[in-house]
Amino acid sequence: MLPFANIALIGLGLIGSSIAHAVRDAMPTARITGFDSDPDVRARVLELGFCDDVSDTAGAAVIDADLVMLCVPVGAMTDIASEIATDLPDDAIISDVGSSKESVLTALTRALPKARIIPAHPVAGTEHSGPDAGFATLFHDRWCIMTPPQSAAEGDIARVRAFWEKLGANVEIMDAKHHDLVLAVTSHLPHLIAYTIVGTASDLEDVTRGEVIKYSAGGFRDFTRIAASDPTMWRDVFLSNKDAVLEMLQRFSEDLSALQRAIRWDKGDELFDLFTKTRAIRRRIIEEGQDDAAPDFGRTHE
Ligand code: NAP
Numbered sequence: 001m002l003p004f005a006n007i008a009l010i011g012l013g014l015i016g017s018s019i020a021h022a023v024r025d026a027m028p029t030a031r032i033t034g035f036d037s038d039p040d041v042r043a044r045v046l047e048l049g050f051c052d053d054v055s056d057t058a059g060a061a062v063i064d065a066d067l068v069m070l071c072v073p074v075g076a077m078t079d080i081a082s083e084i085a086t087d088l089p090d091d092a093i094i095s096d097v098g099s100s101k102e103s104v105l106t107a108l109t110r111a112l113p114k115a116r117i118i119p120a121h122p123v124a125g126t127e128h129s130g131p132d133a134g135f136a137t138l139f140h141d142r143w144c145i146m147t148p149p150q151s152a153a154e155g156d157i158a159r160v161r162a163f164w165e166k167l168g169a170n171v172e173i174m175d176a177k178h179h180d181l182v183l184a185v186t187s188h189l190p191h192l193i194a195y196t197i198v199g200t201a202s203d204l205e206d207v208t209r210g211e212v213i214k215y216s217a218g219g220f221r222d223f224t225r226i227a228a229s230d231p232t233m234w235r236d237v238f239l240s241n242k243d244a245v246l247e248m249l250q251r252f253s254e255d256l257s258a259l260q261r262a263i264r265w266d267k268g269d270e271l272f273d274l275f276t277k278t279r280a281i282r283r284r285i286i287e288e289g290q291d292d293a294a295p296d297f298g299r300t301h302e
Pocket of ligand 1 (some may be wrong): 011015016035038076079080121122123124126127131233
């Protein structure tokens with residue numbers, strides 16, 4: 001049996017469109033109604049055809065839904081929740097895919113105090129955005145972290161879990177605050193570092209921008225992929241997960257200062273020990289199937 005029969009997707013960018021493609025593959029009889037605030041996106045989604053219906057308002061999209069999935073930037077969650085408040089059916093489950101969880105839960109609970117809210121975060125993505133960027137296998141063998149509030153009904157949690165498992169994800173349940181701390185170090189801090197390095201390189205005076213691009217294969221290139229991620233999404237992530245990001249940034253700055261000292265005082269052993277430890281972490285990520293071991297990150301060089 002399908003966990004949901006009428007799915008409303010609000011926000012039809014990378015994640016919304018990937019969910020739609022994945023639902024089409026895994027639950028072909030489920031009906032998908034979409035809405036996006038951008039009329040050009042709505043028109044494009046009609047052309048691409050991955051929704052059964054595209055509504056002109058968020059309220060119209062949710063009116064018959066048994067699952068409403070908010071796939072908008074984290075900073076837009078409050079507005080969209082208020083927009084659907086009068087049309088959201090009492091028995092619908094409302095979920096989201098936001099990259100930070102505590103602030104989203106607070107926003108949704110405030111705007112929709114009686115709603116059945118089961119937040120989740122699929123830990124899967126690319127640096128691309130928009131409705132053309134989505135694909136059905138995005139969630140295969142990726143983690144989806146659900147952060148249901150204490151008051152959530154077990155049956156509701158089970159249905160959202162079944163939904164994500166059907167899309168190919170492995171599901172883990174976590175407290176929202178803990179999720180935000182974990183993701184601050186595994187995702188938010190790396191993005192901040194990538195944005196900083198690429199920003200610093202583009203501001204250098206003694207090295208031209210042309211040289212930075214020409215010789216980027218030395219490591220810089222991989223940071224540019226992360227730093228190409230959507231500016232709206234990432235602005236919202238940092239502002240909504242401020243405490244955890246600042247805490248991790250403090251730890252990172254201290255560790256960076258220690259490295260600076262090790263280089264200044266020729267402490268090669270300290271550098272070697274740290275690099276050996278970090279290499280082992282990379283090995284574990286590959287062993288656990290979270291990345292592949294192809295040389296040069298799987299790039300082809302024909
Ligand atoms: P995206 O490709 O930029 O798509 C977001 C879409 O939502 C855009 O079309 C945007 O329109 C639309 N939108 C913005 N405000 C809206 C509103 N109030 N009502 C309806 N539509 C609205 O972004 P995404 O990568 O799919 O990210 C969506 C969510 O998934 C975010 O909360 C993000 O944190 C989370 N997430 C992202 C990733 C990732 O790697 N990208 C991974 C996991 C989770 P405009 O372009 O006109 O603003």
